[in-house]
Amino acid sequence: LSKNICAYFENRYSLEERSAVKSVVIDLNANYQLFIRRLFPHAKIIIDRFHIVQLVNRAFDQLRVTILKQQSDQHSRIYKALKINWRLFHKDAEKVDNSKARYFRGINEYMTQQNLIDLGLSASPKLKYVYETAQQIQESLKKHDVKKLCLTLNNYQKQSSPMDTSITTLKKNLKYVSNSCESSLSNGPIEGINRKIKALKRICYGFKNMDHFYARILLIVK
Template sequence: MLRFKRLNKNRSEVLVMSQDNSILSLLNIKDENIEISQVENQIRYVGGEKRIIKVLHGRLTYRLTRCPQCGFRSIVKNGTRLTKLRVTSLTGQETRLHLRKQRYLCRNCGQTCGAHTPIVTPNHSITNQVRIRINELARNSLTAEMIAKLVGVSPTSVQRTIYTGRKAFLEHRRLPKILCFDEFRSVHSTFSFICIDAQTHNLVTLLPDRLTKHIVDYFLNQYSLAERQAVEAVTMDLNAQYQHFIHRIFPNAEIIIDRFHIVQLAGRALDQARLAILHELSDHRCRHYKMLKSQWRLFHRNESQLNSQRRQFKRGLNEYLTDQEVVDTITDQFPDFKRVYTSYQTILHAIQEGDTAALKALINHYQPIQSEMDTVISTFRKNWQGIKNACCYQYSNGPLEGIIRKIKQLKRGCFGFKNLAHLFIRIKLIHA
């Protein structure tokens, strides 16, 4: 006998629990009609592999007074039927419950029936606890084969548990006031559309492609004009496709360009200018080449974060220099690069501080220098309202990018998907 002490608010009491009940409690089986009679280890060979399985022998019985068919009090016991159930394990070892269910016979109508337990669905051998465990592991981006090994079932049973009865596409939901738009690579190298709530980060919809017609038709057919007019803003990247139809769907919405993509575009222009200088320098051992090659991160850093007091050893240069000395050496030697670097720093500062006046002044007074920064400024000029809103609003596509990163991790862990519906179901499980 096992003794457990339970502390109550008013007094303490001692509960007496039998060994059978303690086994059921460890397995989280709460059916009091099940009694465990024996526990043993059995050796089985699966695909030539030796496995030791923990087997629990139990019995399910209870008093049945009336026949479920005719309702008469003429029911008697009529033997048992053995069912082999898969249950969860505490140690990772496969565990089976060989349960003998009581059978009953009605002497009035001649019908037979069996005892039922809430731990498993009728006519199934996988318990509800195992199904819950399968869904929990599916949220961790594991493959069906890996989940099957962890819970002790077949990969087909895992797929049937995950995908059966679930809809791939999201049901109609309330339209949030702030939306995030983006796309991700789904199956067969195609891109799918994803939309989330910018405030709660809940999924709004998943569409199998990113065609303008399908996106527009979805929102026009699923939501009324009043719901679409209530949308205040939509955050997105610099994809011009979405900007063309946003106001057709959401007449009152503001377009917010994601701040990360703004800085990323300017950073790429800075890298292109740096690489152009590296290609022009024939002497790869010269000091300037080594600075541009090994200390490239310093040029992407905010000027206010550069160390200008303490000299540090710079790998690749084999010199003790401050961060500011490295940047000043390059900008003094290459005037065109200095202009690109100055423009990048202005953009970085304006985005971080929300200084729309400085950003507008840069766009208005910028002089082309035949570099990638010319294209960046031209893009900013065309998308000025969205970039201005990025400085004024706190919303961004950061939460959506995090979800897309999880989707990429899921695809990588599962070695890709061929079925789009299966991918969407797994995405819904992860984001549930």
């Protein structure tokens, strides 16, 4: 794959043209970094914020599922908070409502969103620490705060959890991760379009006429 990508750009664009590229946004695949330096020698490499957030959220979810499996009572309030309302733990902390009570399915109680998050995190100090770390990383990216991002990564205390690996990966690519804070560039819109196309393929089970397929793609992305 790397050879094909290199051949594509080298055959179609001169070194002078490729040297004029200022920034390239990629995911955390180390192979991309190798041939980007070769293809675009003067480009700033930026790790996409979308993939950073995805990485830390997956690490949190893996620990959340582990904590769930350790719960002896699957009818407890904590279990239902972590299992049924898991999406709330991915919500931006600044957008979590801590004043208006609402009815939560499963727990069958009225409480604020912050109350439910606190209830779920009370299952484990490790889970709370990992949650707070994920939120700090997301906040740093959102506010383009490089200093806070570096402090969060460098001060992280290992928890024997999937987050340890994620933090190690981010620290290994700290220079490019820091660039994601400073830059407004992101692959998020492209990733969103790609996800819609994959959902279309799955729902429609294929197209006999590719023109119809392209037409449907244009309709859903506009």
